[in-house]
Amino acid sequence: MGIKPLIKRGIMAVFLTVITFNHSLWAQDNLIEINRVAAKVNNEIVTWGEIDRAMTSLNFTTMEKKDRASEFVDGKVDRLLSIYAFNDKGMAIPDSYIEQEYNKRLIQEFNGDRRLFRDVLRSKGMSQMEYRDSIREQIIYQHMMATRRRLKEDVSPDRVEEFYKKNEYRFRTDQKIRLKEIVFSPIADEPLSVLMQQARKVRGDLAAGEKFEDVARKQGQSPYREDGGDWGVMTSSREIRSQEIREQAFELKEGDVSQPFKVELLERKPDGSVGKSGKLAVYILKADKVENSGIRPLEEVRDEIENLIAEEIEANAQRKWLTNVKADAYVRINLPE
Structure with missing residues (x-):
């Protein structure tokens, strides 16, 4: 065997080793990025992978992910805080209720096709157990927010008239x-x-x-x-x-x-x-x-204004409640650069 073939084999071996090494480094870096801690709420960890998957499922671009990452992290933190408050009150959701909601979504969203359902979950990197946990989390969050709901019947006529006078431009017609x-x-x-x-x-x-x-x-x-x-x-x-x-x-x-x-x-x-x-x-x-053109009369927009005010009161109450809950919890947010 000549020297040249040996040299060629040696170069090829080094080349393959470099490729394998670089691929290994890339995979390791990617794993670190996925498991990076985006937020911590008491003992619960929120990884960047969770946030990234949620945005990917909505087909966000790289720029949209960067712009809206904090919004998704804040939403996840709020849901975790709601769960802590829910548990502190000694409340619980029966597993049978979660199972009913699970089966209802399976029928409504996937026409009962379990194979299609599993394929969709797999494409999102989510197990069936994780999907059930997400259902539980969503139900608890909605329940805790609903306790601060305000109905339009709670809005006084004086407040409606005040809102109308201050926001006439919103009811202007072309x-x-x-x-x-x-x-x-x-x-x-x-x-x-x-x-x-x-x-x-x-x-x-x-x-x-x-x-x-x-x-x-x-x-x-x-x-x-x-x-x-x-x-x-x-x-x-x-x-x-x-x-x-x-x-x-x-x-x-x-x-x-x-x-x-x-x-x-x-x-x-x-x-x-x-x-x-x-x-x-x-x-x-x-x-x-x-x-x-003109301004729609008050009586025509009264119901609309009552709903707007009720939504504003509800949103303020929810923010205040979450702020109080957050003050009693350990929350740390660490978004990627």
């Missing part, structure tokens, strides 16, 4: 309009001048007394042609994508009919965005109904 249209768009590459000529003739017929709806059913290429050009809904300015249509429409008073005007048609692009197509059409609009 001006809205219900439109009807006649649209002339090219069928065989007609120039804009031809379309405009057709539209002006129709506008003359309308001025002579023909009903807009009847003309709209016979003329043009509007997608609402069979409905007499009626859009069918009240629309605000911000809901109309076309700048030309938006500007013309909100210049009209109720019952007015516009003069013919050109519009550059919009189209959906391959990336899902909406932009100008380069194609032109000629529009005639009628303002069938106009609702002016």
Whole structure:
């Protein structure tokens, strides 16, 4: 055997050893990262692996994980604190209740397919026992939060009126309009001048007394042609994508009919965005109904305000309770850089 083959074998052996060593180091580093302590609540440890799995299950990007990691850790800490408070009160959830909830989710979310259920858990790195524990944790947290729930019946009329006066902007309504249209768009590459000529003739017929709806059913290429050009809904300015249509429409008073005007048609692009197509059409609009902007009356929004205030009171009570529980517990949070 020559010297060169021996040298080649030696180099290959060293190369494979380096690869194996580097892979071993990577696996070790990855294991350390997964088991890194993200938080400690009394004797309970929350690892970064748990937090990462929760965010991965929601298809978070690396940047989203970095931005929202603290939110998920805080949520986990709150749930653990709730469990400690639950246990301190001597309360317990029967295993039979957990099993009922387990079977209910198996049927509702997986149509009773246990193999599919196990495959999904395996893809999340979760055992069936861990899944049961997560159910127990969720039930306890919801129960402890519910004890601080406030109903809208607890909100006084004075507080509702005060909220309404301070937050009138939240109940402001935009001006809205219900439109009807006649649209002339090219069928065989007609120039804009031809379309405009057709539209002006129709506008003359309308001025002579023909009903807009009847003309709209016979003329043009509007997608609402069979409905007499009626859009069918009240629309605000911000809901109309076309700048030309938006500007013309909100210049009209109720019952007015516009003069013919050109519009550059919009189209959906391959990336899902909406932009100008380069194609032109000629529009005639009628303002069938106009609702002016204003502020919704108190009686119309009273129920909505009562619910908002009740939710705010409930959230404050929950935060205060969790703060008090946290003060009596050992909590340490250590997020990765």
